[in-house]
Amino acid sequence: MQKHQLVLVLDFGGQYNQLIARRVREHNVYCEVKSYKTPIEEIRALAPIGIIFTGGPNSVYEADSPRCSKEIFGLGIPVLGICYGCQLMAQLLGGEVTAAQDDSAREYGKTQTYYSTGCKLFKGLPQEGISWMSHSDYMARVPEGFALVGHTAMCPNVAIADEGRGFYGVQFHPEVNHTENGALMLKNFLYEICNAKGDWTMEDYKNTSIQAIREKVGDGKVLLALSGGVDSSVAAALLAEAVGNQLTCVFVDHGLMRKDEGDEVEAAFSKWEINFVRVDAEKRFLDKLAGVSEPEAKRKIIGEEFIRVFEDEAQKIGKVDYLVQGTIYPDVIESGAGDAAVIKSHHNVGGLPDYVDFKEIIEPLRLLFKDEVRQLGRELDLPEYLVMRQPFPGPGLAIRVIGDITKEKLDVLREADFIFRDEIAKAGLGATMNQYFAVLTNMRSVGVMGDGRTYDYTLALRGVTTTDFMTADWARIPYDVLDRISVRIVNEVGHINRIVYDITSKPPATIEWE
Incomplete structure (x- = not known):
C-alpha cells in the first residue's frame, strides 16, 4: 500500500x-x-x-x-x-x-x-x-x-x-x-x-485498500462474516469491488438479533450482485450459551462459534482461503493489547479461538474509527441508510440480556426493544441519538398489575450521543416520550414490571452494559 x-x-x-x-x-x-x-x-x-x-x-x-x-x-x-x-x-x-x-x-x-x-x-x-x-x-x-x-x-x-x-x-x-x-x-x-502534507483521505484509503486486497487474495476465495451492521456492510462493499464473485458473504442468524432483523438484512443484501448465504444457527448458539451468565464468557463462546459456523460454510463452498471481518480500531483497543486493559473482548478480536481454519483473516477496517468507516462507505456508494445504521454488537442481544440467556428472555427483550425504537422513530428523535436500545436486567422486583402482585424483570433503556463511540453522553429523551415507551412496554410485553433509564456517560460506563 x-x-x-x-x-x-x-x-x-x-x-x-x-x-x-x-x-x-x-x-x-x-x-x-x-x-x-x-x-x-x-x-x-x-x-x-x-x-x-x-x-x-x-x-x-x-x-x-x-x-x-x-x-x-x-x-x-x-x-x-x-x-x-x-x-x-x-x-x-x-x-x-x-x-x-x-x-x-x-x-x-x-x-x-x-x-x-x-x-x-x-x-x-x-x-x-x-x-x-x-x-x-x-x-x-x-x-x-x-x-x-x-x-x-x-x-x-x-x-x-x-x-x-x-x-x-x-x-x-x-x-x-x-x-x-x-x-x-x-x-x-x-x-x-511537523510539515504535514494532509495525505490521509478516505478516497485514497479505498483505492489503496482495494489494490492491497487484490494483491493478497489473488485468485483465492473469500468468505465474509456479514452482520448487516455498518462495519461488515462497508467491508462487504470494499471486498466486492476488490474481488467480485470470489467473495461469498455469510450472514449467521444466531437467534440473537433484534425483531425482524434477520429478514431485513437478507432483503437488503439480496439486491447486491454477491454470493449471499443465510445460516439459521439459533439452536446451535443457544445450546452453547445455556447457563452462561459471565459477559466475557458469552463473548468468547459467540466468537468461537461464529468461526466454527464459517468453517462449516467454507467446506460447503469449497476451498476458502480468507475470512474477512469488519473489525475496527476501537474493537482492537477495547479488547486489550500488551499493557492495555481489557475493557471488553470483542467477539471478532479478543473472542477469537486459538485455531482458525483459514489461510488468513483479512480485516480491512482494522485501523479505522467508526466515523471513518462511514466516510469509506460513502466513497463506496453505499446507501445512506446502511452507512448511518446504528451500531449493533456482534454478540447481539446476548450482551443485552444480563445473566443467563434463554429464548424466552430474548423474545421478551426483542418486543420491548422494538417498542422503544418504534416510539423514538414516531417522536422524530432517531437523528438526535447515535445509539439507543433496551437491556433486560437480571433484577426482579415486586410490582402491581391489576389487583395482583407481580415479581418480574426490570428493563433498562439506554440512549447515547457520541461522535466516535470512544466517549459518549447519555441522551436527554423527553419525559413524555419515556412515559409513552414505559406504558406501552408494561402493557404489551409480559414479564416486565419496572423500567429505568440509564443516565451514565462513557466513561465511566461503557455504551453496552456487557
Whole structure:
C-alpha cells in the first residue's frame, strides 16, 4: 500500500489515547497508537513526521512509572507531550517534576489559560481561552532550552516549548472538546511544526485498500462474516469491488438479533450482485450459551462459534482461503493489547479461538474509527441508510440480556426493544441519538398489575450521543416520550414490571452494559 505520512501516538495509559489519534486523522494526517514500550529501532523504522506522548495516571518521578527511551529526542522528530507526556518530557530532558505542594498547583477541569501566540503551537489562537486540565503534579523546573509559553492564574508553566528542537509540552488536554481551540493547536503541531502534507483521505484509503486486497487474495476465495451492521456492510462493499464473485458473504442468524432483523438484512443484501448465504444457527448458539451468565464468557463462546459456523460454510463452498471481518480500531483497543486493559473482548478480536481454519483473516477496517468507516462507505456508494445504521454488537442481544440467556428472555427483550425504537422513530428523535436500545436486567422486583402482585424483570433503556463511540453522553429523551415507551412496554410485553433509564456517560460506563 502507498506510504502515508505517519504521526505516532505513544500511549502511557491515558484515557484519551484513541481520541488523540482520531483528532489527528480529522486533519487528514494518518496516525497510529503504539505502546510507550515500542523499541526505538521500530520507531526509527516507522519514520513518523511527529510523535505525541499521551497523558497517563502515573507520576513521572515514581520508580515504576512508564517511560520511553530518551533516544526519541535524538531522532530529529518533533514531539508533543500532553499532560503526563509533558511532564515526562521535562523529566527526561533534565527538568524536575514533583507533587504539587499546595492546592494552587493542582488543576482539574475547565481552566482559563493564557497563551504566547508567537509560539508555533498557538499560532492564530486568541491569547486566552478555556483548557481542560487534569494534573496534580508540577514542573518545578523546566529543562534547559525550554520557554514558558502558557500559564494560568495558578500555574506559570502549563505549556513549554523548545522551538529549536521541535519539542512542545502542554499540561492540559487539547484533544477534548472542552479545550477551546484544541483542534487548532493539534493542527498547528501537524502543519506548522511537523510539515504535514494532509495525505490521509478516505478516497485514497479505498483505492489503496482495494489494490492491497487484490494483491493478497489473488485468485483465492473469500468468505465474509456479514452482520448487516455498518462495519461488515462497508467491508462487504470494499471486498466486492476488490474481488467480485470470489467473495461469498455469510450472514449467521444466531437467534440473537433484534425483531425482524434477520429478514431485513437478507432483503437488503439480496439486491447486491454477491454470493449471499443465510445460516439459521439459533439452536446451535443457544445450546452453547445455556447457563452462561459471565459477559466475557458469552463473548468468547459467540466468537468461537461464529468461526466454527464459517468453517462449516467454507467446506460447503469449497476451498476458502480468507475470512474477512469488519473489525475496527476501537474493537482492537477495547479488547486489550500488551499493557492495555481489557475493557471488553470483542467477539471478532479478543473472542477469537486459538485455531482458525483459514489461510488468513483479512480485516480491512482494522485501523479505522467508526466515523471513518462511514466516510469509506460513502466513497463506496453505499446507501445512506446502511452507512448511518446504528451500531449493533456482534454478540447481539446476548450482551443485552444480563445473566443467563434463554429464548424466552430474548423474545421478551426483542418486543420491548422494538417498542422503544418504534416510539423514538414516531417522536422524530432517531437523528438526535447515535445509539439507543433496551437491556433486560437480571433484577426482579415486586410490582402491581391489576389487583395482583407481580415479581418480574426490570428493563433498562439506554440512549447515547457520541461522535466516535470512544466517549459518549447519555441522551436527554423527553419525559413524555419515556412515559409513552414505559406504558406501552408494561402493557404489551409480559414479564416486565419496572423500567429505568440509564443516565451514565462513557466513561465511566461503557455504551453496552456487557
